[in-house]
Amino acid sequence: MDIRINNKIEAVRRAIVQYQNVEYIDLYKKIDNKKLQQIFATLHFEFTKLFDLMNERLPSDEHGNHYWADPSRELSLMIEETLSLHRALKSSELAFEIDNYYLEIILKCRSFLSKSGGSTIAPKMDKIDLYYEIPIFRMSDNIELSSNPSTTLSKLRVIGTGSYAKVFQFTDPFYKKKFVLKRANKDLNKKELQRFKLEYEQMKLLNSPYIIEVFKYFEEKNEYIMEYMDKTLEKYILENNTKLTLSQRKNIGNQILKGFNYIHSKKLLHRDISPKNILVKEYEDLVVVKVSDFGLVKAPNSSMTSIDSDIKGYFNDPVLVTEGFSNYDIAHEVYALTRILYFVLTGKTNTNNITNISYKNFIESGLHPEKNKRYKTIRELANKFQKLH
Template structure:
């Protein structure tokens, strides 16, 4: 039956791979459903599910720029993300108490080739474009695509950019296109003529989400958001990149029925090794940045110790709902934040792993 659901996949080897993954993942998800009441997912099955999810991510990454690039069903994609949040490779995995029973899909495909012709997409007229803000180098618009019946974002370069800024804008797209993580906003197509690109639409900025839900969010929910943000930046840093523009508007929250996914956006100021795009007098952005030290040393001297400073301020906001450090009442949290924003750079957290270790008191 599954063979019929992927008949549009003409590559026989890829078709067999999709079938195999779909079968094995469903088998492991079915067993996970059986273990919900027990609350413990056994060790062998935990390792197997981790391995299959890793294989899906690796396959998607390897085929990303080929004619065999594919998309994962949104529901299963959200399941992979949720499971990655609690699965461990040894001793089995504790199933979160709020984890819902999985609705298994045996009929429809969970992998679909991206068959949209890029020329047709490029020339297609879009309507209902609405301005929703602006980033470092672009004006940002929202529109609904009639073919997909869903919203997308259009990032259009500002008309007053100089050549260096235009290069940064194009580099933002290029770097985001290279990254392959559920924690990074997906970008789809760069129009060289209009100097704009399309990307996925996300429901909330972290600032808006916390503001609207501050009185309803439990500590566990706040912690889940925090851990996902740290996982996102651990991935970014593993690519030898520094974001440099951490703010309440550049961390996004995508809401599904059964989970929330953190997405990092606006890589216009990303620091790449050996790049010369940041000059001594480059404007400092990022509302959570250590402005005083960066003004002293120059934005081109931005390091991991500045990135962890901004991350600690962000974590404080998520846990308290306020950007004011002085108003923190929890003694352990205040000690954590004070270390993270210490004026002496060598006293700060050196990386995301140190931040995670220091948060074990929660």
């Protein structure tokens, strides 16, 4: 761990050490870092005590009421140390969240607290709910799981990051099974968050063994749970390229085609086809392939379909740069899928200088510069793929 992170934690611990209290330590016993356990328990005790005192002094009219000097200074210290620690740990493995309700109260109090001579409580300040059995702080890399017989926390491990979301892996202690959590980045704007949730909703509507299954969306953190897969298609092919038979490669390609045939049957276009967005699950006797990442999906009559996304990735049709992403159609999807299938067959992405005539004819039809000369449907693409040898 970064020495600066350790130093910051120790600095906060020392700043509040005279107030140290372990009454609420059980709420934070799942946290691995013992100093953070102690800090959170102490801050929790202080906020509960000081907000209880403030509730006794709440103004009853349009005018503020006086909050004594000592509690005012103490609460100001707790707020500043809390926010300072939150900022310092934000991008680290010890990042934590402050309960939304308490964060709102903390920021409101910060606006009127004085470090000397007491403070005037803001007019119309509502009575504050005190948390006796609810943690005020939660680690960002934990997910709360409700299972029988009790609610537990499971550790999250980052397995992917992107411009819109982070992807974590965790093990459900009740089911003894791995799952994936996809969490929207905090800097997304309102429209981007709507698209993030739309991705979940769209995937929830799909019901195919070749599409990643999603389970539950959590509004508070803008995150959702989905099934766990072992690796990306890219990683699987590169790891096994020297030992895969043509039959095994065609089995993988056929699953991909079935997934996209189903997607197109729902009048959808994926628009983000790459070997990183197709996932693989390895069983003892079978390899299962599923399509994921529906963040750029094009749905009919949807006002949320993105038309200004960047055209990026080797697998996308280069003509999209001039035609525009809003004009993406089946011909562009066929182009990307043809490249994907060639990658599955050979482990290569460069389609120049193909010596296998069967493969060369297949590729030239799927990537034809004149779109009307490409395969018209996934079914037609699949029929040609079956005949490769």
